[in-house]
Amino acid sequence: MSRKVSLKDIAKEVGVSTALVSYVLNNLKEGRIRKEVAQRIREVAQRLNYRPNQVARSLKMRKTLTIGVIVADISNPFSSALARILEDEANGIGYTVIFGSSDENPGKFNRLVETFVNRQVDGLILSPPEGAEQKLLDLQQADVPFVLLDRYYPGLDTNYVILDNLGASYTATKHLIDSGCSRVAMVSYSSELVHLVDRERGYWSALADAGRPADPALVTKVSIDNKPHMIRASFDELLKASPDGVLFASNIIATSCLSRLNQLPIRVPGDIRVVCFDETSSLDLFYAPLTCIRQPMQQMGKAAIDILVEHMSHEKEATRLKIPGELIVRD
Amino acid sequence: MSRKVSLKDIAKEVGVSTALVSYVLNNLKEGRIRKEVAQRIREVAQRLNYRPNQVARSLKMRKTLTIGVIVADISNPFSSALARILEDEANGIGYTVIFGSSDENPGKFNRLVETFVNRQVDGLILSPPEGAEQKLLDLQQADVPFVLLDRYYPGLDTNYVILDNLGASYTATKHLIDSGCSRVAMVSYSSELVHLVDRERGYWSALADAGRPADPALVTKVSIDNKPHMIRASFDELLKASPDGVLFASNIIATSCLSRLNQLPIRVPGDIRVVCFDETSSLDLFYAPLTCIRQPMQQMGKAAIDILVEHMSHEKEATRLKIPGELIVRD
DNA sequence: CTGAAAGCGCTTACAG
DNA sequence: CTGAAAGCGCTTACAG
Numbered sequence: 179m180s181r182k183v184s185l186k187d188i189a190k191e192v193g194v195s196t197a198l199v200s201y202v203l204n205n206l207k208e209g210r211i212r213k214e215v216a217q218r219i220r221e222v223a224q225r226l227n228y229r230p231n232q233v234a235r236s237l238k239m240r241k242t243l244t245i246g247v248i249v250a251d252i253s254n255p256f257s258s259a260l261a262r263i264l265e266d267e268a269n270g271i272g273y274t275v276i277f278g279s280s281d282e283n284p285g286k287f288n289r290l291v292e293t294f295v296n297r298q299v300d301g302l303i304l305s306p307p308e309g310a311e312q313k314l315l316d317l318q319q320a321d322v323p324f325v326l327l328d329r330y331y332p333g334l335d336t337n338y339v340i341l342d343n344l345g346a347s348y349t350a351t352k353h354l355i356d357s358g359c360s361r362v363a364m365v366s367y368s369s370e371l372v373h374l375v376d377r378e379r380g381y382w383s384a385l386a387d388a389g390r391p392a393d394p395a396l397v398t399k400v401s402i403d404n405k406p407h408m409i410r411a412s413f414d415e416l417l418k419a420s421p422d423g424v425l426f427a428s429n430i431i432a433t434s435c436l437s438r439l440n441q442l443p444i445r446v447p448g449d450i451r452v453v454c455f456d457e458t459s460s461l462d463l464f465y466a467p468l469t470c471i472r473q474p475m476q477q478m479g480k481a482a483i484d485i486l487v488e489h490m491s492h493e494k495e496a497t498r499l500k501i502p503g504e505l506i507v508r509d
Numbered sequence: 510m511s512r513k514v515s516l517k518d519i520a521k522e523v524g525v526s527t528a529l530v531s532y533v534l535n536n537l538k539e540g541r542i543r544k545e546v547a548q549r550i551r552e553v554a555q556r557l558n559y560r561p562n563q564v565a566r567s568l569k570m571r572k573t574l575t576i577g578v579i580v581a582d583i584s585n586p587f588s589s590a591l592a593r594i595l596e597d598e599a600n601g602i603g604y605t606v607i608f609g610s611s612d613e614n615p616g617k618f619n620r621l622v623e624t625f626v627n628r629q630v631d632g633l634i635l636s637p638p639e640g641a642e643q644k645l646l647d648l649q650q651a652d653v654p655f656v657l658l659d660r661y662y663p664g665l666d667t668n669y670v671i672l673d674n675l676g677a678s679y680t681a682t683k684h685l686i687d688s689g690c691s692r693v694a695m696v697s698y699s700s701e702l703v704h705l706v707d708r709e710r711g712y713w714s715a716l717a718d719a720g721r722p723a724d725p726a727l728v729t730k731v732s733i734d735n736k737p738h739m740i741r742a743s744f745d746e747l748l749k750a751s752p753d754g755v756l757f758a759s760n761i762i763a764t765s766c767l768s769r770l771n772q773l774p775i776r777v778p779g780d781i782r783v784v785c786f787d788e789t790s791s792l793d794l795f796y797a798p799l800t801c802i803r804q805p806m807q808q809m810g811k812a813a814i815d816i817l818v819e820h821m822s823h824e825k826e827a828t829r830l831k832i833p834g835e836l837i838v839r840d
Numbered sequence: 841c842t843g844a845a846a847g848c849g850c851t852t853a854c855a856g
Numbered sequence: 857c858t859g860a861a862a863g864c865g866c867t868t869a870c871a872g
Contacts, residue, residue, distance in 0.1 A: 184865055195843045200867060210841050232628045233573060234865035237564045237848050252596060255791075258589035265583060265610060274624060276607045279596060293605060297563045406790065437793030459737065460586075460791030462768030515849055526859045531851060541857050565849035568864050844871085855860085 183226045191222050199223070203230070236298065245486065246294035246302045248278045248287060255458050256429055256473075257305075260327070263479030264303060271487065273300070282402050284309035295322055301486045305329050308371055323489040325497075327482045329373045337489060339482045339499045343373045346471045346503030347380025350425050350453040353469065353505060355388045359423030359451055361396060363416055365409070365435055366427045368399035377427050377455065395419040400431065409434035417442075422450055429456035436464050447509045457506060467508035474501055514557045522553050530554070534561070567629065576817065577625030577633045579609045579618060586789050587760055588636075591658070594810030595634060602818065604631070613733050615640035626653055632817045636660050639701055654820040656828075658813045660704045668820060670813045670830040674704045677802045677834030678711025681756050681784040684800065684836060686719045690754030690782055692727060694747055696740070696766055697758045699730035708758050708786065726750040731762065740765035748773075753781055760787035767795050778840045788837060798839035805832055 185196040185203075192199070194215060201207045202219045222228075236242040245268050249257040261277060268275045276299070278290035287310050294302060295317075302324035306314065311331055317324055318336070330338035354362045364381045367374040382392060398416040400409045413435045416424075426432035432454035439446065446452050446466045454461060454470040461468045478501055485497045516527040516534075523530070525546060532538045533550045553559075567573040576599050580588040592608060599606045607630070609621035618641050625633060626648075633655035637645065642662055648655055649667070661669035685693045695712045698705040713723060729747040731740045744766045747755075757763035763785035770777065777783050777797040785792060785801040792799050809832055816828045 182865095185867095186865075195845095196866080197843055197845090197868075201842095204867085206868090207841090212841080215842090229623070229627050231568075231865050233564060233568045234848090235867080237562075237568050237850085237864090238866050238868090240848070242564060251593065252583075253586075253590045253593035255584075255586060255589070258586070258592075259584045261589075261608075262582065262584035262610060265608065269609075274607055274628065276605055277592075277596065278600075279593060292560070296560050297605065433791055433794060437790075440793070440796050458791075459768075460764055460789075460794060462771070463764060463791060463794035465771050465796045513849095516851095517849075526861095527850080528852080528859055528861090532859095535851085537852090538857090543857085546858095562849050565864090566851075568848090568866085569850050569852090571864070842872085846867105846869090848866085850864085851862105853862090856858085 182231070183228050184231065185228075187226060188219060188222050188228060191226070192218050194219070203228075240298075242298045242300055243273050244297070244299045245273050245275050245483075246278070246291075246297075246299040247275055247304075248280055248290050248294075248302070249305050250282055250307065251279045252277055253279075254430065255460070256456055259458075259475055260479055263476055264483060267480050267483040271483070280305075280307050282307040284313075288313045291317065295320070301325075301490045303327050303482050303486060306331075308369065323486060325482045325486045325489070327478065329371055332372055335496050337485050337497045339478050339485065339501070340373060341473050341478070342500045342502045343376035344380040344383070346455075346505070347377040347425065348384045349380075349503070349505050350455075350469075350471055351381045351384035352388070353507065354423035354425065354451055354453060355384065355390070357423070357451055357509070359421075361393075361419070361421045362390075362423040362425070363396040363398075363419065363421030364425045364427065365413060365416065365431050366397055366399050367402050367431075369402045371402070374402075374427065381425055393419070396421055404430045406434045406437075410438045413438050417444070424450060424452055426452070426454045429454065429458050429461075432456070432468075432470075433460070436461075436468075451509060453505075469508045470506050472504040472506050474504065477501060513562070514559050515562065516559075518557060519550060519553050519559060522557070523549050525550070534559075571629075573629045573631055574604050575628070575630045576604050576606050576814075577609070577622075577628075577630040578606055578635075579611055579621050579625075579633070580636050581613055581638065582610045583608055584610075585761065586791070587787055590789075590806055591810055594807055595814060598811050598814040602814070611636075611638050613638040615644075619644045622648065626651070632656075632821045634658050634813050634817060637662075654817060656813045656817045656820070658809065660702055663703055666827050668816050668828045670809050670816065670832070671704060672804050672809070673831045673833045674707035675711040675714070677786070677836070678708040678756065679715045680711075680834070680836050681786075681800075681802055682712045682715035683719070684838065685754035685756065685782055685784060686715065686721070688754070688782055688840070690752075692724075692750070692752045693721075693754040693756070694727040694729075694750065694752030695756045695758065696744060696747065696762050697728055697730050698733050698762075700733045702733075705733075705758065712756055724750070727752055735759075735761045737765045737768075741769045744769050748775070755781060755783055757783070757785045760785065760789050760792075763787070763799075763801075764791070767792075767799075782840060784836075800839045801837050803835040803837050805835065808832060 185199045188199045189196045202216045265275050280287035284307050287307050305328045326338035366378045398412045400412045457470045457472040516530045519530045520527045530550050533547045596606050611618035615638050636659045657669035697709045729743040731743045788801045788803040
């Protein structure tokens, strides 16, 4: 179509106003429009292959039926699994999703938020990086509804849906202790993001409750930029402390460290027991069955959309949801 | 902001027309506007925290600066890696990307295309499922620019960027033969999608060139819906033919089959040698280094965006790009 | 019952 | 040099 057909074209062809065409095509004022006219309008619309221009509609209705989603990195398996769930949930209620990856960079995060807001998204689902508090406050002041997912700032009064990271980490660590590990280690993140801090807190807490001394040599911290060779180097360092159990704070960390183990004469679970955060199908590639913490992603994604939709339709108090993780024992 | 501030608000405050405000804020007609007026406009825009409404702008300019991307499943590592590349490339030139997953379902694919077209995307990047030819013809007739990525229909005169699947598969199979495998098998797809058919053709072709008899028992085909337990079942069947080498037609197949091997007393590469389509970091989880076919995804994604942008700006002949894969030998 | 008119928030050809 | 006016393609309050 060299020129797209608009309501006006149909109106002209039928000999009525665009208003009437709009009513008919949107099935409004059903009883009040002559059957024959409605019929003709539908006929012509069909024949001309009319497609409503959603941009014009969005402008007029001040509603774009679009949700913006910002994750750390869409190519990360955790993010992409979540993205898929959000896509399905959003599509199911007539919304389209636009994605962005922040790379844990607050500047990039801010730019993405602004782009999405300028594009008039009806709401946002965000996994913010460190240092994005101010932008969230801006959003609140601008009355743009949003839900934090996977991460949150305890200091801010916002909607959020997160895992009970502290509890999950506690359970995982306790599992290692109960399995007979005397030197339980952790590969953690050097980040102030609360969901990550909580994972380490759960670890320390479980050790303390089991009466184990806190040994700093058993925890190594890696940068959140997730460079595999850096993670492996840190892990090598950690192994010098001879742990017989280890908790990996994310699927990325698990992948890097387990692949390193493959190159070393250290066997799982004989020499070292392992628990991974996040369940991904790729963990099955490892020779030994791996115990892991499953996040109920489906539930989290659906909750995020549900909460967002509620807050888009009317002002209300912030909804907070902390969902327990599930320890999948496989060893 | 209870009400968003518009050009009109600034114009009123400064005492000029919205036209002038628009010119100044878009840095147009620079020389022709009094310095003081321009200054005041910028000042007020800043103070009122003006954000241009992209929806209004899109309507007027008939350009949304949006690219629609449809993949098979955004949660598939291959798709999400590609998505990330497309996102970066598009953002780099001022475009936003909206994603959709077709699940290899032509009905769903068609609906996504229509949604995106109604939203007035400036162009599309598509990995179409079987049976989507008609929709592509519709797009051509409607003058909506698009580029096929990863897949194509040889019968259609469209832009596309794909891997040389036949060549890559041929090389991979030849590698197994040259490594001394006498019974090279393949786990392939029962699909008519040309990029998948080509992978099998490459396999047969390499066998023929090496003077090996074509043994149907050495090829098993799995459904493109990628159900892991089905793939494993097919693989078990295949193993009865005692192959000593095997080519996996995708990363999903590789993951399922390798995880199955972990449960069996079959060792890699001692009992069976392996080559996987697609390089993913999760392959490192396997105990043995794996030879694989690397698709130059960065190059493919960038090319797709470049071609799309060219075709969005002016009518021109279809661009076809077939990029060679790279065999990464690790065994 | 039916439809003309106004307006969403922008851009830009055009007139002065 | 400067800016009023028209218009992108819709929706809907309102008047007849």
